[in-house]
Amino acid sequence: MQNRGGVERERESGRPGPADALGRLADALKRRAASAPGPDREAKAESLRRHVQDYLQPRAADLDAPLLVVILGSTGSGKSSLINALAGRALSPSGVLRPTTRKPVAIGDRDDLGGRMGSLAQRTGLDMRTGEGARRGLVLVDAPDFDSVELENRDKAMELLEVADLAIFVTTATRYADQVPWHVLGRARTRGVPLLAVVNRLPEDAEDADAVLADYRALLERGKLVDSGAAGSLAVVAVPEGALDVERDALAADAIKPIRDALDRLVASHDDRRALARRGLAAALKGIPEAVEAIAGQVDEEQRSVAELRASADRAYGAARQALDDEIKRGTFMRAEVLRQWQEFIGAGQIARFLAEGIGKLVATVRSLIEPAPVAPATEVREAAFADLTALAVQHADTAAQRTATAWSGDRYGALALAADEALWRASPELAERLTTDLEDWARGIGDRIRTLGARRKGWAQAASLGVNVVGTSAVLAVFVHTGGLTGAEVGITAATAVVNQKLLEAIFGEANVVAFVNGARDDLRQLLDQAFADERARWSEKLGATGDPKLATELRRLAHEVAAMVPA
Amino acid sequence: MNGEGGPLDERLGRLRAAVDAAASIGLEAEGARTRTVARRVARRAGFGGAVYVMALAGGTGVGKSSVLNALAGEEVSPAKSVRPTTDAPVAWVPADKRDELDALLDWLKVGSIVTHEGRELDDVAILDLPDIDSVRVEHRATVDALLPRIDAVTWVVDPEKYDDHREHAYWRSLVPHADRLRFVLNKADRLTDADVKVVADDLRARLIASGIPRPEVHVVSAVRGTGIDGLREALADAGHAKVIIATKLETDRAAAAERLGRSVGLDADEGYRPLLAPEDRERRTREAIDGALELVDLDGLARQVRGAVMHRARIGGGSFLGRLIALGSSFTGRRGRRADPAAYLRAWRSRGAMGRVLNPLRAAMVEAAGGLPASSRGRVLTALGALSAEADVARVIDRAVAGAGELEIPRSPLWPVIGALQVVVGAVLLFAVAWMVVLFVAGGGVPVATVSAPLLGPIPMPLALLTASVLISALLGWILGLHAGWIGRRLAAGVGARVEEAIREGVVRDAFGGLDRVEEARRVIAAAADLG
Incomplete structure (x- = not known):
């Protein structure tokens, strides 16, 4: 731990600093959640509080803590197949029944699974795995879907999004223009989390596949997401229909090579990891006023009412x-x-x-x-x-x-x-x-x-x-x-x-x-x-x-x- | 279809009456919603029933257009890989029915129409709808506007998209139309046969859980053409277009009526039941009547009536002094306070709090409103006059006392007779007094002993006359009082009974006027919802 973060330093100096502001913001959001009328507004405040308390605070205190990489996507888009491919073994069973993943699986190095990962695991019911396929410095999570009939899944997925350092967004040729995922992406943008994108099940016909990819890129551009890539501009990784590694219950390894490479680079370079963490944190801090305004506006409206x-x-x-x-x-x-x-x-x-x-x-x-x-x-x-x-x-x-x-x-x-x-x-x-x-x-x-x-x-x-x-x-x-x-x-x-x-x-x-x-x-x-x-x-x-x-x-x-x-x- | 409850026209007529009834008790918004349904049903019925409209609906990319193209055996609606594909509905209709379908398709705002010569699907117009879940939210709006006008729906899903939250919401809304709803699990080619069966079974289980009891699921592959024949046969065997349309419209009408019924607290399982149980209403009515009678004060009224009769009797048959006092009381205002029953009745407001009548009535209204859903409670209570109850109660009592309080204070032929006798007695008295004055005063110094007056036995005549006239006058006064009291009591009893009856009637008839209006409206709505 090279950078023992700001919080301790402040405590020593006895001067309220920015990290203290995060604590007070979390506290104010907690009060807001407790007094919000109706479950929707309560959930809104609570989810932002999680973001502040479980992501911003620990991340601001320590930029070197392991990165949380969350695989997000629609039901049936192939999130489990992706994590299996990244881990190189059948971690999370994929299947034909929707929704497949109810208990999200995480994989990471044994040393990385404590701290905030531990409490997160407890709250969202993460099944923490370690051993083969784990990458040091990264904890990879296969999130539940956000659009199936299981609303609880959506809540868990959204909570994981709030605390992620990097999100891998998976969609398919059928799904890419669905409305619900774009809501999720919208939040990813305001939250400022760096992204990687995968389009699964592209049609075999090359022309069709290109058309879909071009259309998806256009949508990303319209959603102002092109600059949210993990390494600058957002690259879309195309996985054709049937590119499967049946033995590992995974997507074919070469099809997702760009993703694997991106993760491996992060594992290899402490500086890259730190830079990604810093970039995510900076964007997240910048996004706070807009997110808070949405809640403060509600409070104002309620007060008037x-x-x-x-x-x-x-x-x-x-x-x-x-x-x-x-x-x-x-x-x-x-x-x-x-x-x-x-x-x-x-x-x-x-x-x-x-x-x-x-x-x-x-x-x-x-x-x-x-x-x-x-x-x-x-x-x-x-x-x-x-x-x-x-x-x-x-x-x-x-x-x-x-x-x-x-x-x-x-x-x-x-x-x-x-x-x-x-x-x-x-x-x-x-x-x-x-x-x-x-x-x-x-x-x-x-x-x-x-x-x-x-x-x-x-x-x-x-x-x-x-x-x-x-x-x-x-x-x-x-x-x-x-x-x-x-x-x-x-x-x-x-x-x-x-x-x-x-x-x-x-x-x-x-x-x-x-x-x-x-x-x-x-x-x-x-x-x-x-x-x-x-x-x-x-x-x-x-x-x-x-x-x-x-x-x-x-x-x-x-x-x-x-x-x-x-x-x- | 002339099912239970008469032909569609009649049932729609009852539904329209129910709309007006709802509006009359403050439920305009609910009424307007129902009116929309009634209009839509009447409109659809007006297009005739030779061909019914079946729509292919579902999420983007599940293959709605591909399924239609496979059914048609030609490209009717272009299927592409870029999402979402279909922006506006496309119709595939039998060529020989094209003309008569014109108006209907126009109503459905379908611009793009493809005809076919096939004999098999000759009584159905198949629509390919836009998606319900893409980023193009206007697609969803198009479908939402169109779906209620459609006679039958075929919902298309694929192995990737058969459990979306959004689709479930549509399925639940289609539950009443389950008889005219079928499902297509497309892209079966993407799964192994074993997996297809697993997914189809899971889909069926989810549909059943959504409230569709016996879901009809067709497993097809539009690209390979498998399962399409089965789907086509099912469509061809779906029954007569007329029956499909009629059951659809009846379902819409019944659902709208039931929904309107729920907004006024009518439960389809329980049938019509008044908001306020008759025994509660009776109890509250009794309390209100008791309160009103206390306000009106029948005891005080009886006193006033007796006082008025006594006053009149004194004027007509009193002694000289009595008449003087009676006349004087009119000037001093004493009569107004003690012997003016009509004014006394009118002034009921000054004799107590309206709460004695109002509180039980309001309690009844709130109890009654408890049987309504929370969303309509406030509006119905306002419509039922809870807030203006104070003025209403005042009106009821005013009307009751005005009707019953008019009273003629009677005269008795006995009184003038007594009056005449009193005059005579009074004259005798005066004479006796004068005699004695003459004897004692005007006689001027003549000693009493020397004054000779006729004697009545041992008593000198003037004294006897004086005594007798005083006694007789008192006796007459007593008789007058007795008689007037008797008449007064009888009259008071009569007036009291009349006022009491008028109050009772008034409270029973008018005090629950608002509630009665609401019940009347509920009965009309219940009739529309076939709740007898």
């Missing part, structure tokens, strides 16, 4: 919360029968006596002697009032949920999130129960304050005889019902109750205190409802998952440019 989704949820819940507030302010959400029950109770018996003055007090006292004292419906009325408020709140939370869901269902990510959770179409099922509990707590708080307030007042003993429960319910109703903006015929039971109720409270606490007290209770109620609606709203944010980091795109782009500025040693 997510921001729009958030905004639509905010709008819906804001409007619903406002509408709820308006209805509470109007004070007409209570059922009339509940109010009547309360009014009748207050208008009779000891309360009337308590409220009345002078002669009225006498009358009330006499009446209370004749009529049986009514049982205070304080608990029933309070519970009914809470049920009414809860129904109202659920109504508006439902409205918000449906508005948001409708907006989201028109958006790709929104629809994705919605499909995962049907319950989003409604207010959360626990909302009613939660509000009931919260309101009970709130009422308890009111009771406590009444006691504290009462302890400081002269008339308290008398009020206390009514029971804190009654006074508490009265205070609850004072928050819920008031004359608001009602006029004329509308001024019915609601306003009437409000008036009597107000009188009762004022008699106990004094006018000024009642205003302050009711306002305080109303603020608490507002907070309680704010919190409930915020939690309802939060269900939607959760569904947007960890698309969180809005700076990710910028970070990715910055790191990509740092990486692109790196110059291989």
Whole structure:
């Protein structure tokens, strides 16, 4: 190891350098993969991360590590026959059934199979061979196909492409114009991996064969691949139909001589190997911004989309919360029968006596002697009032949920999130129960304050005889019902109750205190409802998952440019 | 073919109705897709059925053109080694059918037509299609546009290209047409006989796995001419062109209808089933009705009715004082608050949260929408009025109270009689009071003992008159109250029952109006998809 790479040196000097940028880029891509919506985008980030972590990082650290040579091609194009020919023995069985190679075979010198090759082998299920046919300094891999019905094969092939130092691209006279391989070649170009090309099964007719080769070259030119050759310009190695070495289950040795020679040259010359590694690395570093941009662009688009989704949820819940507030302010959400029950109770018996003055007090006292004292419906009325408020709140939370869901269902990510959770179409099922509990707590708080307030007042003993429960319910109703903006015929039971109720409270606490007290209770109620609606709203944010980091795109782009500025040693 | 469900025209008519139904519940895109199929089917049916169209399809380089040339025994479509070869479809048709095929081939956008005189394949037009997998993506677009218009397909593969992911995708889409789909494994000459059998078996296994139950695979070598006769015979024995075309079109129609059905949650295996189970709907309806009745407040309404009757009775038959108070209450607004049932009904909005009616209805809608695929849920919910439910419910209640709340407060002939009696009694009372005033005040200093007044037994007459008139007036008032109360209660019961009935009817009829529209649309779609 002549060049113990940059990473160690940096660690010693404690200064973040370019290799460190690779690590940070890999890390940013990892975060991206973890937060990407949908498997396609996740795979895109993950595959670039592999390229950075399993190729760029080790290669930047050490240009002298063994080269990974990957044989890529369509199903049935003869990749296995090629590796068998290069190894000089039947390593990977070829066959007539498609796809043939499911477990990719690799061959290399025993000393070269450790390190990154080892971890790569484990991950892609490489069958590592050594011994006869191995070339020192090169590890040769027969990749699975990328176009058969076995999609897993494609994933493995693409992963191998991301980490290759040299790719041998195999096609056939039937296949050479297929679209899928050209996608793969497109990635090979942006990745900057040096290439060797083989066209297998060329027709016997020389004219036909030439036509195919010329057409293939034209396509390579159009694909801007002619400069990607392992030794400069990309040479196409032609293998005629039937040029087989049946004994070795391989292509005929002389037909693939140019490939063999190219590999042998690399084996022979340390400098050639190093130059190839450097060229591949330099091209790969240069290709990083374009590859990262494809992902950063997606992140940007997602952020915009997510921001729009958030905004639509905010709008819906804001409007619903406002509408709820308006209805509470109007004070007409209570059922009339509940109010009547309360009014009748207050208008009779000891309360009337308590409220009345002078002669009225006498009358009330006499009446209370004749009529049986009514049982205070304080608990029933309070519970009914809470049920009414809860129904109202659920109504508006439902409205918000449906508005948001409708907006989201028109958006790709929104629809994705919605499909995962049907319950989003409604207010959360626990909302009613939660509000009931919260309101009970709130009422308890009111009771406590009444006691504290009462302890400081002269008339308290008398009020206390009514029971804190009654006074508490009265205070609850004072928050819920008031004359608001009602006029004329509308001024019915609601306003009437409000008036009597107000009188009762004022008699106990004094006018000024009642205003302050009711306002305080109303603020608490507002907070309680704010919190409930915020939690309802939060269900939607959760569904947007960890698309969180809005700076990710910028970070990715910055790191990509740092990486692109790196110059291989 | 007049199969189950009437002739094609009728079935297409039902499919078109289903398209409109889908559009009416917000599924315009799904409807448009279906309409395209309906148009295509009708168009194809219009070209007549003497000749069916069979296309050779497959990847580039597998030998589609070579197979056609081998079938024809001459070069119909040039086969070359440079890929991809065929840019536009080429047709090979029986010469005597050439003219009647003109319009059809024109619809298929086939410009290049070669005729033959052969007697064997005289009811089939064979198309050589461009490839589906080359870098020339426009080829694939041509095939994608054309394939749905084709009556039968022969898919060509070769030993190198029989497992491509892309081909599998096409095969899966052709599964409904499996009866009119056959496969050709070309280039058999490249393999040993043993290998040919292995590959053919593997191909069959893969086709079966793709959903084609009994794949017909012809092993041929177009360059050597082997297997071509078998293929030709199979094509000749494929059946009548009319039947092939009719089954193809029926398959398209049924698939389109079924697909549309799936978008509204109809399952071909389950048949039609409402989105909301009747018992759930009933439960939610009950909840909504209870909520609406609470809002309307029948108890309060009864009080108002009784108050109004009492008011009228007082005006008609009250004592002098009673009338005065009754008249006064109209001015102070007290009557408006206590005795105006119509206004009370109209003001139902001020008596509670709409949520009591709305929440169960919305819950029902969301429950119902749960039976739809996620892709259409939002649009259908919007169409079904989930978002405007608040206004809809208000309308339902408004209409119910407006219809039932109109009430005439009755008069009783008894009241004027009581009123007249009250007048008499009042007069007597006044007279008695006046008498006593005269005796005690106007008499001016005359001692009481000397004042002589007629006696009724031991009681002086004025006092007796005063007492009696007060008592009688009170008695009359009590009778009036009793009677008016009785009438008021009866009237209140009647009005209450009417309002309740109107609310019930209104909620049952209108509150699920959106859902009913969706169900109606689903029924139309179900009929098109033959789901009874």
